[in-house]
Amino acid sequence: MRIIFLGPPGSGKGTQGELIEKKYGFPKISSGDLLRQAVQERTPSGKKAEASMKRGELVNDDIVVEVIKERISKADCKKGYILDGFPRNIHQAKKLEEINQEHTEVVIEIYLSNQIVFDRLGARLICSSCGAIYNLFVRTPNKEEICDVCREKLTLREDDKPEVIEERLRVYHEQREGLVDYYQNRKVYFRIDGEKKIEAIFSDICSILDKKIDRSIEVEAPK
Ligand code: AMP
Numbered sequence: 001m002r003i004i005f006l007g008p009p010g011s012g013k014g015t016q017g018e019l020i021e022k023k024y025g026f027p028k029i030s031s032g033d034l035l036r037q038a039v040q041e042r043t044p045s046g047k048k049a050e051a052s053m054k055r056g057e058l059v060n061d062d063i064v065v066e067v068i069k070e071r072i073s074k075a076d077c078k079k080g081y082i083l084d085g086f087p088r089n090i091h092q093a094k095k096l097e098e099i100n101q102e103h104t105e106v107v108i109e110i111y112l113s114n115q116i117v118f119d120r121l122g123a124r125l126i127c128s129s130c131g132a133i134y135n136l137f138v139r140t141p142n143k144e145e146i147c148d149v150c151r152e153k154l155t156l157r158e159d160d161k162p163e164v165i166e167e168r169l170r171v172y173h174e175q176r177e178g179l180v181d182y183y184q185n186r187k188v189y190f191r192i193d194g195e196k197k198i199e200a201i202f203s204d205i206c207s208i209l210d211k212k213i214d215r216s217i218e219v220e221a222p223k
Pocket of ligand 1: 061
């Protein structure tokens with residue numbers, strides 16, 4: 001199964017992706033994390049992506065597609081995977097289709113108002129070492145500004161600053177409608193309320209996935 005999360009920055013795609021990964025065993029792949037890693041490691045893709053990321057703009061499609069293609073070709077993605085942050089536009093969606101058509105596709109949009117995105121991202125902290133995500137209101141670390149998992153210091157992401165958030169949101173809304181239309185036409189699109197609590201959103205997502213999994217087992221059963 002290929003699970004694609006759509007939603008503005010701060011909608012909880014990463015958090016839900018982690019929970020889904022734990023429950024269903026599909027690896028969660030975040031294009032943003034892969035790109036940040038490439039920037040940190042100073043790879044050729046990372047060097048090309050860095051400036052756009054700092055401004056909150058989309059990175060060139062060819063670079064992102066290459067990074068994703070490499071990741072989903074790994075053995076742990078054979079049975080399926082979860083995509084967080086990719087595709088971000090129709091061109092990327094079509095490229096994904098070209099690269100990999102094997103899996104049943106489920107696209108879940110976590111819907112959230114812009115005001116809530118602002119409030120959430122301003123309160124978001126990440127671990128610079130393991131990438132764990134915290135929130136000063138709803139998902140606080142046990143010890144202030146320290147990661148529960150690896151004990152490293154938590155930081156505000158450079159692109160979670162107000163002016164950059166504005167640009168990321170603008171870009172998101174510019175591309176959203178086309179992507180939603182694309183997946184609605186393919187009858188794989190679901191939309192859920194991102195303002196609910198983390199557990200309630202998780203339960204909504206699980207209901208969608210469980211139905212899809214049941215149906216794919218039914219289809220396979222006569223073999
Ligand atoms: P994210 O962590 O998903 O919010 O992504 C952080 C930044 O990485 C974005 O603001 C973009 O600059 C870049 N990025 C991540 N995913 C993509 C993508 N699918 N296409 C283009 N740029 C991306």
